Amino acid sequence: MSYRIDPQFIAEQNARAHQQLQSDYEALAGVLSRRGCDIEALTGQAQAFAVALPSWGVGTGGTRFARFPGQGEPRNVFDKIDDCGTIHQLTRVTPGVSLHFPWDRTTDARALREAATQHGLHFDAVNSNTFQDAAGQAHSYKFGSLTALDPEVRAQAVAHNIDCIELGHALGSKGLTVWIGDGANFPGQSNLRGALERYLESMRAIYAALPADWLVYIEHKLFEPAFYATTIADWGTSFACATELGPKAKCLVDLGHHAPNTNIEMIVARLAQFGKLGGFHFNDSKYGDDDLDSGSINPFQLFLVFNELRDAAQRDGQAFRPAYMLDQSHNVTDPIESLMTSAVEVQRAYLQAALVDTQALSHHQKNNDALMAAQTLKQAFRTDVSAILAMARYRSGGAIDPVALYRASAYRDHKREERPVVAGRSSSGIV
16 A cells, blocks of 8 residues: 555644744734735635646656666656655645656556546646657657658657647646757758758647647757757747647746746746747756756746736736646755745745735836836745745645655655665656
8 A cells, every 4th residue: 555644644743833824824914914915815826826746856867977866766657646646735736747758658547547636636738758769669869859851750759749649638638748859969960940840840740639628838948968959949939830830839938948047037928928828847047957946046037937927917817827837857855845845936936926016016117217116026026925825735735834744754764665676767767
């Protein structure tokens, strides 16, 4: 029997912390009331927020040089669902799981869907993989997949994506994320225009296979493994391709897939303005595509992204519904702890953006008062909303302090006993 944290244990741990939380919550309520903000409404917003988990994120990641697996890592997709269920049990903010094929491929979609339902989970967008060669495939992607010169390689990559759609449909997913590593490492290696033409040809075949209520998310990445010229390297190329393909094609923004100091919040505003912002892969970055824990390096940037999302939601209403997902690599931390803290940090930025005094901001902008406009944003960003987030978890049946409760439960020790190490196998699928 797979170990799960007992709800009674959660209730007991919460009881010890509730009095202090209530005191902090009431104090914050007074601060916000003086600003004209209703803490109860904000708590409801926090409870309604959700961000999906990456199935591969519950396993230890790695670098180009090595991977150091942790104890009790998931051995298969069902183990991953158990870990994702535990994260949602404690945070109450991660009801979706994004699967990656072929890493998470199963021959029993019904059993996998039932396992997810038992944890209160559903399946978010599925991800294809043509940046690695899978065991037994006929053709290699060494020189490209959807852009490969060999039409048989392209056909294989297209077929894989369509297979992902069919499996995702059986699991209840509504979207496909496509990222390719195609490109060139040397000048002259590839005809740059021809590569994009072949990409669009391949994507049209994938697009045609989408169910009526599905979206396809085009993910761009500045570099790696194509260090000279990546075919889908920036938001402009992603936008152009999504526009060319049609209304079911959207752009996906990964916070780490940009050059250092790029104004990501402006990219978010542009894509939202033209109706092509499909969703996010949340992580953080110091140098490049670092896949660090969300909010660990630049929480202000994360807040500014959500400020633009707030603006877009106010302008477009229910029509604006981007998909939110974490996408990180955990090399030196317990992946469950990192994913819990990251989910809370994303939720924090969302709530801080909801605190922006939009009337004051608009007034300062109209009067060209740059300093006060910036200070209006800073006031919301500086507000510690931890008590609201904790109360939202408490009222939803989660943990007031997810990491402390997780450690007290000895969940990882239980999983170490249940999941003996299998030599030479990576549970995460990455490195």
